[in-house]
Amino acid sequence: MxxxxxxxxxxxxxxxxxxxxxxxxxxxxxxxxxxxxxxxLVGDPYDPLIGAAVRRESADLDPISRAARGIRSAWQQLPPPASIEVRMRLRIVAQTPALRAAMTGGTAATEAVIVEALIDGGTGQREAAIAASAVMAALNTALLEWSLADDEELGQAINAALDVLVDRHG
Incomplete structure (x- = not known):
């Protein structure tokens, strides 16, 4: 509505x-x-799932790889969302400066969950914060760009963003 x-x-x-x-x-x-x-438009109920998925990744991986692989794993556990509705929501966000700022608030909460998961795995605070910020910036950019086009599925956009950060075979 x-x-x-x-x-x-x-x-x-x-x-x-x-x-x-x-x-x-x-x-x-x-x-x-x-x-x-x-x-x-900018609510994100997936933070607990993302945090758990990042924690399951090997502590031997670098922080960006752990975060990206954790997010990819979390995404694969979710039922496919209603892409048309998600695209509509994100398109409104992409086209409304005030909503981009609101999206930043949601991103900060997700970043905090990722930072905590990385720290729990032995990553230092600074490295964890940088990795979480980089991964979320890549995801947000991919999601907003995806919302303005009609040429790919949501999962492809998410995977493409994560692939930029981490070798898709890593």
Whole structure:
């Protein structure tokens, strides 16, 4: 429902009141489920899965490889998402500067989970932070670029980003 309104009026031109009315709820009910309008588009429920997957990777790998391989493993454990909806959500984010900033907040949470997993495997704080930041920057760039095109599947975009960081056979 919110995606339809964003498509009709743009993100900035759609109010929480309009979203709540379309959903048949009050604004108060909306805010019980979503802390902000932006959270409809940039929420990320996969952090625990990503952290566990990074922890399972060999501590003998360099931090970027551990993080990238962990994310690839986590992605392979998920059921395929509704690519059309994901593309629509990310396209709105890519085209709305305020949402790109909100995406950064979600990225920071994921980075923290990756940093913790890397540190648990023996990586130093600085190296873990740099590796997590690099991997998330690559993923975010790939996802936003993917959202603006119509030529590949989401999994291909994720794997392509991770392949830039890590030899696909590594």
């Amino acid at each position: 919110a995606l339809e309104l964003f498509a009709e009026h743009g993100y900035d031109g759609t109010s929480v009141g309009q979203i709540a009315a379309r959903a048949g709820v009050t604004e108060m009910t909306f805010f019980r489920h979503f802390p902000t309008k932006a959270s409809l």
